[in-house]
Amino acid sequence: MERFFGGNPGLVLVRLAILSLVVGVLLAALGFSPFDILRSLQQLIQRIYDLGWTAIEKAGRYFLLGAVIVFPVWFIARLLKMLGRGARGDLIDVNPKREA
The missing domain is CATH 1.10.287 (Helix Hairpins)
Structure with missing residues (x-):
């Protein structure tokens, strides 16, 4: 001890x-007074907690804002790539095999 x-x-x-x-x-x-100190600590913790959730909420909004553009563009690009594949899987067939 x-x-x-x-x-x-x-x-x-x-x-x-x-x-x-x-x-x-x-x-x-x-x-x-002890109650003032405890109240101040409680307010501090509440403000830190609120800041944390506010930051997460803002990050979520930014994610959704970007996702509205990024995901459809990605999806369209994937569709175009699948529809326009060449012999090697490229969008443009660089070396087409020609039968002579």
């Missing part, structure tokens, strides 16, 4: 209690 606490656990807890009391007095003098 001493290894985890960094010394005698009882003494460490007393030091932490005294330090907490001093910091609490300083924060109270500055006008902070």
Whole structure:
């Protein structure tokens, strides 16, 4: 247990209690309350969460906007390639075999 606490656990807890009391007095003098700090942390987490979903929503919109163009063009290109294959599978038959 001493290894985890960094010394005698009882003494460490007393030091932490005294330090907490001093910091609490300083924060109270500055006008902070524990509820203000908890509320601020909650708002921070909520804003980060909202930013994350907003970014995902924007990325989804950009994807759909691009997909409206990209997928039909790809599909048409595949159809044209399948319909216009030459001997080697190219769109244009580069070396046509001519029977002499």
